[in-house]
Amino acid sequence: MKFGVLVFPGSNCDHDAYHVISKHVGQPVDFVWHRETDLSGYDAVIVPGGFSYGDYLRCGALAKFSPVMGAVKDFAAAGKYVFGICNGFQILCEAGMLPGALIRNRGLHFICKHVRLRVENDRTPFTSELDSGDVLSIPIAHAEGNYVCDDDTFHRLEENGQIVFRYCDEVGEITEEANPNGARSNIAGICNENGNVLGMMPHPERACEEMLGSNDGREIFRSLTKAIAAASGQWPVVSGQ
Amino acid sequence: MKAKVYVTLKPSVLDPQGKAIHHSIELLGVSGVNDVRQGKYFEMALDESLTSDDVRRIAEQIAKDVLSNPVIEDYRVEVDG
Numbered sequence: 157m158k159f160g161v162l163v164f165p166g167s168n169c170d171h172d173a174y175h176v177i178s179k180h181v182g183q184p185v186d187f188v189w190h191r192e193t194d195l196s197g198y199d200a201v202i203v204p205g206g207f208s209y210g211d212y213l214r215c216g217a218l219a220k221f222s223p224v225m226g227a228v229k230d231f232a233a234a235g236k237y238v239f240g241i242c243n244g245f246q247i248l249c250e251a252g253m254l255p256g257a258l259i260r261n262r263g264l265h266f267i268c269k270h271v272r273l274r275v276e277n278d279r280t281p282f283t284s285e286l287d288s289g290d291v292l293s294i295p296i297a298h299a300e301g302n303y304v305c306d307d308d309t310f311h312r313l314e315e316n317g318q319i320v321f322r323y324c325d326e327v328g329e330i331t332e333e334a335n336p337n338g339a340r341s342n343i344a345g346i347c348n349e350n351g352n353v354l355g356m357m358p359h360p361e362r363a364c365e366e367m368l369g370s371n372d373g374r375e376i377f378r379s380l381t382k383a384i385a386a387a388s389g390q391w392p393v394v395s396g397q
Numbered sequence: 398m399k400a401k402v403y404v405t406l407k408p409s410v411l412d413p414q415g416k417a418i419h420h421s422i423e424l425l426g427v428s429g430v431n432d433v434r435q436g437k438y439f440e441m442a443l444d445e446s447l448t449s450d451d452v453r454r455i456a457e458q459i460a461k462d463v464l465s466n467p468v469i470e471d472y473r474v475e476v477d478g
Contacts, residue, residue, distance in 0.1 A: 213464070217463075217466065249468075250466065259406075259410065259413075260414055261413065264413050264414065304411075304469060305468065306409070338413070
């Protein structure tokens with residue numbers, strides 16, 4: 157089992173993701189420079205947070221033209237796992253791998269704080285170790301996390317169970333006050349129809365250690381590891397911790 | 398030859414930046430402004446040997462594939478010269 161963490165000019169959560177995969181998930185992981193075009197050695201690819209291409213034009217808009225993104229599309233089409241976090245989520249939307257778009261926060265500010273998320277679908281490869289209704293504490297750090305989509309797309313997301321995480325309050329209620337950025341229907345994370353591509357604005361890789369305030373993010377990476385093991389028939393060799 | 402591209406948010410998409418600008422206009426004391434929508438403007442210099450039809454075709458393609466996101470934005474192309 158091997159993870160790849162994509163690196164674009166301006167990525168800045170790549171090392172956090174690498175750290176979590178190697179230390180807490182205990183799996184082999186490589187950085188993959190955005191000019192690479194071969195992902196054949198990997199079982200999962202993480203599109204990390206940051207400011208790819210300085211967020212020029214629109215967040216994630218220029219990263220979609222990086223050579224590696226063609227390979228990422230083929231990778232996802234082959235059923236392998238792609239996990240976009242924050243800017244990674246924006247890139248996957250811009251690349252058309254996830255529906256909708258992320259626009260400026262309702263309040264205009266860059267928001268960096270812990271928020272509560274409710275697990276909306278525990279049948280995805282990214283949430284199998286969680287239960288629907290679980291409330292996670294995971295930080296957000298973004299200025300453009302306001303998820304928008306048209307009504308048809310929204311209804312399709314709901315019907316297919318593609319809404320994976322919603323912003324909620326401490327007891328798991330989906331309220332307007334708990335919505336940090338104005339995202340439609342408090343959407344914090346969605347997956348594609350096949351469930352093998354997930355994008356989320358919050359940073360689970362920043363919530364894997366008690367000293368950082370929460371380790372709720374670990375269950376997402378553990379779920380993904382189990383899914384890879386089940387899909388490939390290879391049981392994970394866990395090292396580190 | 399020059400192509401100009403205007404990219405604007407679709408009417409159905411809220412524009413928090415436009416709202417903030419509108420608020421500032423109100424603070425300035427200017428009345429009569431009902432709404433502000435923020436957009437983007439691009440100028441592209443294209444090869445002089447191209448016909449204006451070619452320039453329009455190329456600019457339309459760039460506007461569609463690069464400069465705008467069809468989920469949230471519309472674009473308009475103008476060709477000079």
